[in-house]
Amino acid sequence: MDRSTALQKIRKCLALARSANEHEAAAALRQARKLMDAYQLSELDVSLAEVSEAKIKASASRQPALWEAALANLVASAFGCRLFFLMPANASTVGAYWQFIGIEPAGDIAAYGFSCLLRQAKAARRDYLATALQRCRPANKTRRADVFCQGWVGAVARQLGEFAQPSEAQSALLTAYIDQQNAITRSLTARDRNARGAANRQDLVQGHLAGRAARLHHGVARDTQARHLEFLSQDK
Template identity: 35%
Template sequence: MTEDKKRILEKIRKCMALGSSANEHEAAAAMRQARKLMDMHGLTNEHVELSELGKETTASEHVNPPLWAAALQTVIARAFQCSAFSGRHRAIFVGRAENAKVAAYTYEVLMRQIKSARQAYTAERVPVWLSPAQKKKVSQGYCEGWVSSVQQSVREFAAPLRDEEDEKHQRFMEEETGNGPIPEAKPRKSVSERHSLARQASYAGAVDGEKVSLHHGVNRGEEAFRLAQLA
């Protein structure tokens, strides 16, 4: 979306906001101005609705995220009423602008935490004689368990994202990329379900993941969420 289009849409939103004024003449004039701008620039109500959304992108170490990384991004997105999208070395959150920002920040914080926890587990409890391939499976199993505990914590408060909101986020991404419908992510397989060492690691990861609490907050005078790392 060009900067000119963004400015026009912002003007339209302001006019529409004035359209709810208690002053009937002011409200009518504002709505006429909004409609005039929309007609002049070939914009629809859907364009205005989509302009209220925002996209936040944060770096990811993965080209094709494993199950645990994709699940973590999805659960964070749902916690903040966003939709999750992935790119090469990117995690993308789309939703209300303020929600998308908090979701991206939360993702960065939790990714740092899970990597730190994984590193500690690997150093302290993974046998040195395992092959690199086995160590990778154990590492992924640990992360799967860790994320599963965070998912349980989020389910306690997160409201489900309505289908119409998810569809609106999809249309927003289509407008942003200009590439048409966004393809669905390929399903990932669980490592811990197929390998005994990874399954054992997932139990330890689940215990450590229970120490993370993601819950509501009321800071900065706006509806937001707060991330707390419990000791």
Template identity: 40%
Template sequence: MCSWGASSTYHGMRPAPFPERCDGRCPMTSDRILRKIERCLALSRSANEHEAGIALRQAQHLMVEHDISEIDVAASSIGRATAQSESGRKPPKWLDRLASLVNAAFGTLAVYEARPTFTGWQGFYAFLGEESHARIAAYAFEVLQRQLVTDRRAFLSGMSKRAKRITKIRRSDAFATAWVLGAYEHIVPVEMDADSVAAIDHFKQRYYTTLKEMNAIDRGHQAADRKAMSRGFEAGRQARLHTGVAQDERRALSHG
């Protein structure tokens, strides 16, 4: 998605032959140079005015010499972590909403990536943000997706065998969308400052050669689907993020 909470998704494409090797920081600029600039900028905040002045001039010199902007430096702290999704070339609306929930909880931005395989297309959500936040967001998405898919399948299997297939799928999707709404009750949205948003957006634009807005698959719902939505909402309120995420980050979802 390229989303901070919206439901529309961007499909990101990158020509790297082995995209899985690009997880983590994207080497847009020499990592060594960026680290040196970061150290100089840190020293420029020193209480020693003479030392701070020298460090700032050194940072500015390096930035001019290597054609590096302030936003390039900020974007160097942005990481990318991927989570495999239960979808193919395009995700269903309920998975897109789940990625939006994770973005809201951890201050990340997600881009949907569809990769060709021998059997079709496999979807992934790439979470962009501060490195630790991106990793935790990808983990949280996998954990919550597993619970959501399990609950949706259980709901689907419990439906009347006389129901039409299209009705079963639509109601299962309505259940899943409401599940995410129920899980939203437990998160504390992260307030994103303008600098963080700009750094992530800059990373996104530099990392992906092509970004296309993509609407997730939405089968809609009917009045008769309200019971399915009610059950989904209640199931989503029981969502749990398991151990493996640091206590401070778990608190962002406030589960359990």
């Protein structure tokens, strides 16, 4: 048995230790302690095993669009996750990723939710480019489409805000997990194509109206009692 497998077994034992049957609970607790001693695992090690990571491919390799970064941040915050933008190690490597770190199963849920919403936002963007912006110059098309997407994200933000935030204990655990990784991080500056000019308010309004079509609903998985999402908008 390797360390990872031992951690999973310990977590199962600790879950059984909450049994109403005192004999079963005591036996499970003894087994958990035995495994922790055998593999030299601390209580913090066991707690950190509850943290999971999930990655979703980003649209840009170096500097994501402001609206995409805003969407990723919204989803991460809604599910109590920490968000990182993982850039390629060198210029020859293609692709970057959004990484969601959360207490299981929040990381996987956030990554899944973000991938669905990102796909929907891009579909709405394509439709807007092909209709309302079809006669614009290429440079203006991209800039105005970004404003549309910002409005779209703003509309979705209200729905994401309905979900619970992490407790102080969970936040502390995430901080401990990230510190343990010894990762080198720095602040991300997203790409704002409208930084030097006034945004078209009509694009923002149209984006907001389109974003209101995205519907997010709470759900509960029967086997794990884990919170998950159903994305019921027209996912293109």
